[in-house]
Amino acid sequence: MIEPDVLVVGGGPAGMNAALAAANAGATVLLVDRFQNLGGQLVKQTHKFFGWAARGAGARGFELAQKWEGEIQNHPRIQTLLGFEVIGAYKDGIWLAADLEDFYKIKPKRVVIATGASERMITFENNDYPGVYGAGAVQTLMNVYGVLPGERYLIVGSGNVGVIVTYQLLQAQAKVEAIIDVLPRLGGAYWVHAAKIQRAGVPILLKRTITGVYGEGRVERAETIGVDEKFQPIPGTERTFSVDVVLLAVGLMPLSELLFELGVREYYIPELGGFVPWHDETGRTSHPEIFVAGDVAGIEEATTAALQGRISGLQTALDLGYEVNKDEIDELKMLLTQFRRSSLSEKVCQGLERLHTKGV
Amino acid sequence: MIEVDGVPTFENLKTSMPTEERMRKKAVAMHECYQDIPCDPCVYSCPTKAITMETLVSTPRINHELCNGCGLCVAACPGIAIFLMELKEDRGLITLAYEFVPLPNSGEIVDGLDRYGRAVCEARVERVYSLPGIDKKTKTSLVRLSVPPEKIMEVRFFRRRE
Numbered sequence: 001m002i003e004p005d006v007l008v009v010g011g012g013p014a015g016m017n018a019a020l021a022a023a024n025a026g027a028t029v030l031l032v033d034r035f036q037n038l039g040g041q042l043v044k045q046t047h048k049f050f051g052w053a054a055r056g057a058g059a060r061g062f063e064l065a066q067k068w069e070g071e072i073q074n075h076p077r078i079q080t081l082l083g084f085e086v087i088g089a090y091k092d093g094i095w096l097a098a099d100l101e102d103f104y105k106i107k108p109k110r111v112v113i114a115t116g117a118s119e120r121m122i123t124f125e126n127n128d129y130p131g132v133y134g135a136g137a138v139q140t141l142m143n144v145y146g147v148l149p150g151e152r153y154l155i156v157g158s159g160n161v162g163v164i165v166t167y168q169l170l171q172a173q174a175k176v177e178a179i180i181d182v183l184p185r186l187g188g189a190y191w192v193h194a195a196k197i198q199r200a201g202v203p204i205l206l207k208r209t210i211t212g213v214y215g216e217g218r219v220e221r222a223e224t225i226g227v228d229e230k231f232q233p234i235p236g237t238e239r240t241f242s243v244d245v246v247l248l249a250v251g252l253m254p255l256s257e258l259l260f261e262l263g264v265r266e267y268y269i270p271e272l273g274g275f276v277p278w279h280d281e282t283g284r285t286s287h288p289e290i291f292v293a294g295d296v297a298g299i300e301e302a303t304t305a306a307l308q309g310r311i312s313g314l315q316t317a318l319d320l321g322y323e324v325n326k327d328e329i330d331e332l333k334m335l336l337t338q339f340r341r342s343s344l345s346e347k348v349c350q351g352l353e354r355l356h357t358k359g360v
Numbered sequence: 361m362i363e364v365d366g367v368p369t370f371e372n373l374k375t376s377m378p379t380e381e382r383m384r385k386k387a388v389a390m391h392e393c394y395q396d397i398p399c400d401p402c403v404y405s406c407p408t409k410a411i412t413m414e415t416l417v418s419t420p421r422i423n424h425e426l427c428n429g430c431g432l433c434v435a436a437c438p439g440i441a442i443f444l445m446e447l448k449e450d451r452g453l454i455t456l457a458y459e460f461v462p463l464p465n466s467g468e469i470v471d472g473l474d475r476y477g478r479a480v481c482e483a484r485v486e487r488v489y490s491l492p493g494i495d496k497k498t499k500t501s502l503v504r505l506s507v508p509p510e511k512i513m514e515v516r517f518f519r520r521r522e
Contacts, residue, residue, distance in 0.1 A: 048438035050399035052416060058401040058438055171460055185364045191395045192439030194366030199517040201477030204365050303398075339398045342417040 004030040004079065006316045007095055007108035009086045009258065012040020013302045014294025014309035015114035016068040021313025022112075023077040026322035030106060031078055032097050034085035038072060039065030040116055042302060044139035046171070047164055047193075051303045051339070061302065062143075089262050093289075110289050110316035113259060114309060117252035117273065117295035122156070125212030131219025135165045135249040142172055150245030154222045155179040158204050159188040160301075162249035166197045177241045180208040180224055182231055190344065209233070213246055222246050254296045262287055267358050271351030272298030278360055281333060283312035286360045291316060298355070300348050307336045367475045368392050373513060378424040378445060383512070387429030387446040387453065391420050392516075393439060405436035431455055435491035435500040444504075445512055452512030453486065458503040463488050464520055472507045472515035483507045483518050 006022045008015045011033030019031040037043060045061020056064060072078050081097055081104065088096040095106040119134040121127070133149060135157075141147045153169055155162050158181040166176050179197070181187045184207050186194055198204060208226050211233070213219045226237030253274040256266060265278045265286035276298050283291040291312040294305035311332045318324040340349055362368050378388045389410070391402070396417040403411045403420065410426035411433060413419075422433075434442045434457050444455035464470060464485045472483035483505045490499040507515045 050397050050438050053401040053404035053436075057399060058436055186366055189366060190397055190439065191362055191366035191368075192393060192397070192441040195368070195392070195475065196440050198365065198367055199473055199475050199477055201473065201519070203476075206364065338416050341415070342396045342398045344395070344397065 002030055002079075002104055002106045004028045004106070004108050005320050006030070006110045006112060006313070007032070007106055008112045008114060008313075009095075010040065010114035010116055010294070010296075011035070011038040011080070011082070012114060012116050012294060012305065013042055013064070013068075014116075014296075014305040014312075015040070015112065016065075016072060017306045017309030018112040018114055018291075018293050018313035018316075019078050019309075020068065020071055020075070021310045022110075022317045023075050023313075025314060025317035025324045027077065027317045027320055029078045030081060030108065031072065032081045032084055032086050034083070036083050038069045038080065038082070041136070041139075044136070044143040045164075045302070046143055046168055049303065052335075055335075064302070064306075086258060089258050091262070109320055110291065112283070112291045112293055112309070112312045112316060113256070113277075113296055114292070114294045114305075115255040115258065115296045117299055118255050119248070120251040120253060122210075122248065122250050124210045126214060126219075129213050129215070129217070129219050131215070131244055132213060132246050132248065135161045135247055138245070138247055139165055139168065143168060148172055148174055150243070151175060152177055152243040153245045153247055154210070154224075154241045154243045155247045155249060156210055157181060157249035157251070158183070158186050158194065158206070159249060159251065160190060160193055161252075162187070162247075163189040163193045163197050165247065165249060166202055167193070167200075170197065170200055170202070176202045177243055178202065179204045180210065181206050182209045182227055183207070184229070208237075208239070210246065211238075219244055219246055252295060252299045254299065256292075256296050259285065259290070259292070259296075262290065264290060265360060267355055269298070269351045269355050271347045272355065276351075276355060278355060278358060280356075281311070282315035282329070283308055284315065289319075298348060298351055300345075304336060304339060307332050307339070311336070362394060368394060376422065377513070380447065382424050383445050383447040383452075387431075387444045387455065388424050388427050389422050389429065389431075389433050389442055390445050391422055391433075391437070391442045393419050393437070393441040395419070397439065399438060401436045401438060402433040402442060405432045407432065431502055432491055434502055443516065447509055447512060450509065451506040452509040453504055453506050454512060454515055455502050455504045456516065458488075458501050463501055464503060464518075468520070470505070470518040470520050472505065472511060473517040473519055474514050475516050477517065479519065480514055481507055481511045483515060485518075
């Protein structure tokens, strides 16, 4: 039995920062991630991050991961358990982390869930063919393992994930035929991200959806069709793309199954990506000993995930009686508010407001 | 249109474009950042304090008279949305951040691409160099292209020829 002050589930930007904040305040921390390395999605992010220059903006995602990973590995109060998945949470306060051969029982005093998100899927004919990938899988293959899964790509979805992975594919010298989106305008991508792939010659085809992929047992071509205002297909607007990969970047959902198991109060908030646990400003859920930070608390991005992680980590330490400078928590909350003042965060703010008007 | 596909139109460009007179004097930075992204590295990269921003989520303002054309902001901008512009008698010079390998060679003839990736003219790679990003450690490569002077507001990327 491992008995840390704080168990952090997930080693992405939120989890790493929660672990560091709690441990810096004096708490002992166990940080568990199901992958062999820390960093979460950050390790695949080769673009420069927005944010405050004074707080590391301009660094590339994987560089941020390396920095925090270094701090964690040198920290005397943080123990990491990598390659293990937290698969169960029980009412008596015991958590279970396991790989295929081994398991650990953990009895923490506080828990920060920072499990991130999972990718959405859409339906079209043969969408189980080899060659249909989620954006995250292609990023992992390409940017972590150095393997390009195909030569010619059709990207579905014009959010930030779709345009950023397109840019990374171009950097890897792949051919991206087009990005399609069913919406009449960009599906959430920042204008500058969308602009930089279009000037490199990748068209964004709006009001268009994928109907199927075809080939000899794997993707050899993709069929698409234009849609009207009600997203209904318009006959005569069919267009075929000769591609070997169809990459889906159609949104993310909070990965909150562990919280379901414990009966933590969740609400369906579309602006936050689906079912999200109710939580207060420090990430505390309806279960007073369990916190959430990052995408599991509502789909957003890495900078806000890191700030939320810091706040939750400090709050767990404060709960347990460690000395925490409350000004630091206030400053982090202020930074979060500042960052979200952008119109780009409007949806998230509306979602959070809706979540907060609901009861615990 | 920028709200539809993120690509700025002339209406957007007009709000951040240096005057022709200024571009004839020497290189000057022009940003194409028209959205309230929470981001400020350009401000802190500028040695002459020519770039200002009211809050983190404001769009930058570049004082073209204070700008000395050093290009540090071009390398620092996470959105790759700042370019250097310079007008000579017979050509326009555009400096852009380039995150692809292999890098082109000085003197290479390439296709100048517009904001939609359409080849609009022949361009020549004048110089390839690296400047520190905002964290001073990582360096971003900059490429200076020369294009026909009337294409200086049109060309924003290039394609190497086979």
